[in-house]
Amino acid sequence: MYRTHTCGELRITDTGKKVTLSGWILRSRDLGGMTFLDLRDRYGVTQLVFNMESNAALCTEARKLGREFVIQAEGQVAERSNKNPKMPTGDIEIQVARFTILNYSLTPPFTIEDESDGGDELRMKYRYLDLRRNPLKNNLLLRHRMAYEARHYFNLQHFIEVETPVLIKSTPEGARDFVVPSRVNPGQFYALPQSPQTFKQLLMVAGYDRYMQIVKCFRDEDLRADRQPEFTQIDCEMSFVHQEDVLEMFEGMIKHLFKAIKVVEFGEVFPRMTYAEAMEKYGNDKPDIRFGMEFIELTGIAKGKGFSVLDTANYIGCIVASGCSEYTRKQLDELTEFVKKPQIGAKGLIYIRCNTDGTFKSSMDKFYTPDDLQGLAKAAGAVAGDLMLIMAGEKMTTLRALGELRLEMGNRLNLRSKNIFKPLWVVDFPLLEWDRETKRFYAMHHPFTSPKTGDIPLLDTDPAGVRANAYDCVINGVEIGGGSIRIHEEGLQKKMFQVLGFTDDEAERQFGFLMQAFRYGAPPHGGIAFGFDRLVSLFAGEDSIRDVIAFPKNNAARDVMADCPSEISDVQLKELSIRVQKS
RNA sequence: GGUCAUGUAGUUCAGCUGGUUAGAAUGCCGGCCUGUCACGCCGGAGGUCGCGGGUUCGAAUCCCGUCGUGACCGCCA
Numbered sequence: 001m002y003r004t005h006t007c008g009e010l011r012i013t014d015t016g017k018k019v020t021l022s023g024w025i026l027r028s029r030d031l032g033g034m035t036f037l038d039l040r041d042r043y044g045v046t047q048l049v050f051n052m053e054s055n056a057a058l059c060t061e062a063r064k065l066g067r068e069f070v071i072q073a074e075g076q077v078a079e080r081s082n083k084n085p086k087m088p089t090g091d092i093e094i095q096v097a098r099f100t101i102l103n104y105s106l107t108p109p110f111t112i113e114d115e116s117d118g119g120d121e122l123r124m125k126y127r128y129l130d131l132r133r134n135p136l137k138n139n140l141l142l143r144h145r146m147a148y149e150a151r152h153y154f155n156l157q158h159f160i161e162v163e164t165p166v167l168i169k170s171t172p173e174g175a176r177d178f179v180v181p182s183r184v185n186p187g188q189f190y191a192l193p194q195s196p197q198t199f200k201q202l203l204m205v206a207g208y209d210r211y212m213q214i215v216k217c218f219r220d221e222d223l224r225a226d227r228q229p230e231f232t233q234i235d236c237e238m239s240f241v242h243q244e245d246v247l248e249m250f251e252g253m254i255k256h257l258f259k260a261i262k263v264v265e266f267g268e269v270f271p272r273m274t275y276a277e278a279m280e281k282y283g284n285d286k287p288d289i290r291f292g293m294e295f296i297e298l299t300g301i302a303k304g305k306g307f308s309v310l311d312t313a314n315y316i317g318c319i320v321a322s323g324c325s326e327y328t329r330k331q332l333d334e335l336t337e338f339v340k341k342p343q344i345g346a347k348g349l350i351y352i353r354c355n356t357d358g359t360f361k362s363s364m365d366k367f368y369t370p371d372d373l374q375g376l377a378k379a380a381g382a383v384a385g386d387l388m389l390i391m392a393g394e395k396m397t398t399l400r401a402l403g404e405l406r407l408e409m410g411n412r413l414n415l416r417s418k419n420i421f422k423p424l425w426v427v428d429f430p431l432l433e434w435d436r437e438t439k440r441f442y443a444m445h446h447p448f449t450s451p452k453t454g455d456i457p458l459l460d461t462d463p464a465g466v467r468a469n470a471y472d473c474v475i476n477g478v479e480i481g482g483g484s485i486r487i488h489e490e491g492l493q494k495k496m497f498q499v500l501g502f503t504d505d506e507a508e509r510q511f512g513f514l515m516q517a518f519r520y521g522a523p524p525h526g527g528i529a530f531g532f533d534r535l536v537s538l539f540a541g542e543d544s545i546r547d548v549i550a551f552p553k554n555n556a557a558r559d560v561m562a563d564c565p566s567e568i569s570d571v572q573l574k575e576l577s578i579r580v581q582k583s
Numbered sequence: 584g585g586u587c588a589u590g591u592a593g594u595u596c597a598g599c600u601g602g603u604u605a606g607a608a609u610g611c612c613g614g615c616c617u618g619u620c621a622c623g624c625c626g627g628a629g630g631u632c633g634c635g636g637g638u639u640c641g642a643a644u645c646c647c648g649u650c651g652u653g654a655c656c657g658c659c660a
Contacts, residue, residue: 033617047620067610082618090620107611110594113621117595117609121652174660194660221659342586343656433660446660500660555653 002072002102008044012091014077021046021094022072022102024132025065026112035062036093039073040112042137047080047093048073058096068105068112068129074098127551127561139548143536146257147214150234153256157249159210159236164199166192166216171510173447173500175219178229186577192218195529197446198514200237201486204525205517212236214532222557225544226478226534229557234535236483237527243469243485246526247272247425250481254423254473261539264421270473274428279396283403285429288477289422291415293319293406295399296380298390307367309348313392317399319406320380321413324387325353332363335389339405346401350390354382407477416476418541423475428452431468432499440501445470447496448514449484450526456492459499473530480535483528490518 003022010019023041037048050059065071075096084090110118112132123130130136151161170177170191177191193199195217203211213235220229234253238246251270258264271289278287281294298316310316321327332351339346352373353361360373368376382388389409391402410416431451432441441463443449451459455466469485487493493515497507508515533545546552554560573580 027621029619029622031617031619031622032615034619036619036622038620045620049618052617080618082620084620087620093618107593109610111610111621115621119595119652122594124652171660175658197660219659222657224659225654227659341655345656443660449660556651560652 006043007039007041007046008088010046010077010089010092010094012079015079015092017077018075019077019094020072020074021048023070024105024112025067025069025071027067028063028065030063035059037062037065039071039094040132044089045087046089047084048075048096048099049078049093050096054095055097058098062096062099065101066105066107068108069101070103070105072100072102121560124552124554124560131550136547139536139540139542140550142261142540143532143548146261146536146539147532149257149260150214150253151212152260153253154210154212154236157210157252159212160208161213162203162208162211164193164196164203164213164215168193168199169510173443173510175221178218178220181576181578183575183577194219195233196235197448198511200235200527201448201514201522201525202517204237204239205520205522207239207523209239211238211527223553223555225546226537228533228545228549228553230553231545232532234481234530234532235527236529237525239523239525241485241524241526243427243471243526246483246485246528247427247471250473250483250528250530251423251425254475254480257535257539258421262421266423271424272427273424275426275430275467276428278426279399282406283399283401284407284477285426286472286474286477286479287424287426288407288410288416289424290417290420290476291410291413293321293409293415295319295402295406298376298379301379302376302390302392305367305372307364309350310364310392313394313398315395315398316390316392317402318376318380318388318390319402319409320382321387321389321409322383323385324409324413325355325385327351327353327387335405335408338408339391339401344401344404345397346391347393349405350392352377352382352388352390354384354386354388356384358384421475421538423473423480426472426474427470428467429470429472430464431455431466431470432463434464441499443496443500444468445482445484447500447511448486448493450487450492451496459495463499469526471528473528475538478534478538479531480538481528481530483526485524485526488518488522488524490515493518 001020004020007021007023021039023039026038026040026045029036033052035050038045039048050062052059073094073096075094077092078095080091080093108129109126110116110122112129114134116123116133167180167190170179170189175194177194179189179191182188182190196213196215200211215233215235216230217233218230223229236250238249255266258266273287275285278285281287283295295317298318302310302316304311336349339349350363354377355361360370360377362368362373377388380388389405391398391405430444431449433444435442445468449468449470452467452469458466471483472479473481487496494507533548536548537545540548542548551559551561558564
């Protein structure tokens with residue numbers, strides 16, 4: 001028997017017990033006459049004590065143990081004369097009678113402590129050592145509990161988890177597919193699923209009614225802090241539901257997780273905001289509503305003073321930063337630089353200081369009298385002590401830029417606390433998006449999303465104006481999940497493919513099996529998929545989903561620990577009938 | 584594909600406008616220490632300054648290229 005107890009469970013009430021513990025040496029403190037070792041396992045840390053007086057030979061041996069050696073120690077639980085209130089086991093220690101080295105360890109390249117001295121790159125290379133640290137361990141435990149609680153909720157709601165295939169048919173729509181060559185079908189490829197979309201719809205056709213799956217999905221696109229090539233979704237689908245039924249069910253799941261894991265309760269239903277409203281007020285389809293600072297449009301009243309920047313703009317909007325009228329020239333310059341970054345691309349930034357003495361100071365004083373400025377301030381609801389930040393230009397571009405500025409101000413003013421959670425549903429997304437490069441419409445969500453019934457006639461006259469039965473769950477400015485009510489009639493689905501520029505042949509070749517299934521009694525259905533990694537990182541307060549994934553890929557989609565991807569042998573290539581172009 | 588940042592002991596970093604032997608902390612090794620818990624004290628080892636080229640009397644420092652890493656834009660139905 002390697003252990004009778006874990007390193008996290010012994011307390012003062014266990015004093016006197018003979019116990020055996022196994023674990024890793026966290027650190028040792030050699031005081032000469034006595035030596036203390038901190039023994040760590042998944043459950044905690046327990047202090048082992050060795051004394052020269054009582055057992056010189058053993059104590060001498062214990063001094064030689066290095067960091068991260070794996071040992072098994074037998075001894076008696078004793079009350080400490082000097083207790084350590086900082087650790088749960090701090091009232092006791094083990095007076096070791098005997099120990100065995102189960103394994104040696106090289107000195108780890110960084111310290112296995114909460115505040116490690118290791119950099120990102122190194123910790124990624126030795127991920128298994130990094131995972132020994134509490135922050136990552138706690139994240140993985142949190143992840144486990146969240147998956148467990150999600151399944152618990154869905155089980156109570158009569159959902160069943162069904163596994164869908166990982167080797168599936170490639171389709172050109174949407175993200176780039178990862179492909180897998182088929183050995184027995186030379187020259188042909190599977191794709192890894194970007195999501196189990198078609199399969200969950202087929203499960204609805206099959207009558208399974210309420211489906212969920214915590215499932216790996218794959219997208220061969222560039223990475224971000226919140227994007228990995230393989231990621232996990234909580235994928236769900238329901239039959240005989242309208243949009244409201246779906247929102248209610250999955251809002252319930254989110255609320256359950258918050259209640260069970262974070263002990264946070266939301267009294268009322270999550271706010272609903274249309275896509276149009278989100279863009280108008282926040283310049284963003286995933287607004288962070290932990291703070292206000294909503295846009296105020298000034299297009300109608302700010303023009304006509306001879307300031308060409310405003311006069312030629314088809315949109316003028318502002319945000320009001322309360323209490324920021326004292327911003328220095330340097331701070332204003334920084335904000336201007338911020339919006340002029342190529343990623344944001346604004347031409348400039350106009351400010352109006354609403355001074356506490358009732359006067360106004362603006363970067364456009366040359367064109368606007370104090371009365372004019374007062375008028376603008378009044379329209380924006382700015383009061384003495386506030387700073388108005390104004391942007392103008394082409395409407396969509398300006399809204400987006402103002403949205404970025406709003407988030408930046410939120411950061412600067414510490415309005416984005418990680419301990420506050422503000423969820424909402426963004427609804428009524430456009431069905432289609434025009435792509436300038438390929439000169440065609442793409443489905444904003446996916447091609448199976450149903451249009452709002454009233455907007456169906458617009459499919460022929462004004463496709464861009466068609467709204468979809470599509471919704472996103474947004475928390476703190478993070479898109480946590482998205483879904484839609486699907487098309488379940490063959491006719492409408494055909495129409496949709498037509499609008500997307502598919503010929504009947506192409507539609508048949510790529511989605512024939514789904515279209516065929518729809519001919520056999522597809523029920524009305526809809527669903528949603530949550531980004532599980534993002535949800536966990538939100539709960540964990542982490543900025544990157546890498547911190548909640550056991551073995552993530554780096555920026556360049558590489559596993560630096562395993563050095564993957566890597567080349568394969570000529571034999572493998574030949575078997576797969578693949579020839580690699582040497583560059 | 585693009586923009587920005589970054590690369591210096593095992594590790595995390597400092598090293599100003601170019602100037603003699605490249606520093607600190609931590610880790611590691613050795614010594615001392617009987618109540619530590621980030622133990623303490625003393626001593627020691629450890630660096631081709633990512634790589635290649637250039638400018639210069641002289642380059643960790645300036646320039647060009649390249650590679651690695653990170654953030655973002657494009658991309659992500």
